[in-house]
Amino acid sequence: MDGHPLEDLLAIARALGWGAAKILRAYYRGEPFQDGTARNLDIQNEKDGPVTAADLAVNSFVLGRLHDLLGDEQFGYLSEETYKSQASAAPFPQDWVWILDPLDGTRDFIDKTGEYAFHLALAYRGRPVLSVVTCPELERQYFATLGGGAFVETPDGKVERLQVSACDRPADLVVVVSRTHRDGRLNALLQKLPCQNQLSVGSVGGKIAALVDRRADLYISLSGKSAPKDWDMAAPELILTEAGGKFTHFSGEPLRYNTGDVNQWGGLMASNGCCHEALCAEAIRILAEIDGLS
Template identity: 60%
Template sequence: MKDIQEILAIACSVGWGAADILQSYYHGTAKNFDLEVQYKQNEPVTVADVAVSQYILEKLQASLGNEDFGYISEETYKVQAALTQELVWIIDPLDGTRDFIQKTGEYAVHIALVKEKRPILAVVAVPEAEKLYYAIKGSGAFVETRQRQSKKIQVSSRENIQDLTVVVSRSHRNQRLDYLLQKLPFANQKAVGSVGCKIATIVEQNADVYISLSGKSAPKDWDIAAPELILTEAGGKYTHFDGTPLQYNTGDINQWGGLLASNGQFHEELCQQAEAILGEFDKFKN
């Protein structure tokens, strides 16, 4: 089997190729650029999602095969038990489809390699920013430009909890989350689409915290696996509110409960505050 650096080089090349395809649809230069929006479980799906999913799977499988690697992609996933291969790719060909359709520019490609339920390699491409973020477990996080120039990235450092900026979703909002965000001591909020773009905002030091709460639905493995490793290798933290690590390829692709991503400062304090605030909310609502 190829070593991890070779696998990363393949994943980065596939990430840039996927970004090119998405941009061709986004800017209307693809041969068939009618997005043909359909809805699957209330979430939009376009021909771009499907085309990029097919591209990523074909490229990875051609380079790496199916023997050592399993593959989970948002567009091809069927409810199933956890894959039994030691190494499993978890892929979101287009994270932020609503933003893609609405032309905010805040969409991303997520490619993560998971071993024993934890990510060990990640690529997040943000096409409209012309940037690709990548990380290998234990080796730091990096951002690469179209010219293939790379630099190491590190999360922000703030002295006061009040100085933190929280990045919030435009579309995935509910009453519990809005209540929580009102009660937490953040002076600033920034609305950004796509989990990949939100985490990019944190590793670029333009924000410090991101919170997601499951409601009737929850974020999926492919929403989080790649961005999590980029963030943690840049010095941040991404956990459940109780501090437990996220796990992937468990047989349930939903990430239930409260999840907090941060620059690592005040992380435990924010998790504790969030649990207490939601406890108040739930008691008040009941």
């Protein structure tokens, strides 16, 4: 990339992740601003879910820094908090697009479960090549580059390479699930899969963190009236795949980003890769059965 080596962009993204974590934790704890004024969440209930002052503060911090450092000639910027203000739903014309979720798991943030995350990915022609997922309450930041592996770092500077579990018996797999984003169709699918061990974790970033930390082995997303968005999936996807996992549509097709439609419709499966294709096929079969009965 002209003038911007991927290693330099990763260093920028990692610094932004820790900076975002500091802002998010200040809002999470209700710490006052430096002048002593209260740091209120100012929750707004939007159609797609709640938005807080923390979302907006991190969005402004990250996009402001990226614009200052990189400009907008070579890079596009797709963010949960600003995409609706775009003139049209057309894809960004740039080959390189930053995809930002300043606060993934806003409901968990508000409910004080601690299971919220910051996502930042860089996509090239619709596929992620660099990503950061920061989990402030875990004090862990996950990062990856395409072909370069996935790693986790802690505030003291310690960095470890990540590798998903090698569990290859469907009955032994642990499925990470949401507490709230579950409709009847998804519940019916989960009940019929051979893997019945479940772990509840908020935010997609937190769920994929559970996979690369080997606390879980499988995650399924199934759109209904709404669907997860590009910014929910882009950063976690690369971290999982670079740790040896797989993240696809049930059909096996890869996810595509910056298509003009930010929704990731259909069934998506993220796993440690060991039983991925067989479980995708099983999910398709079970859904056909469920939909045939409805």
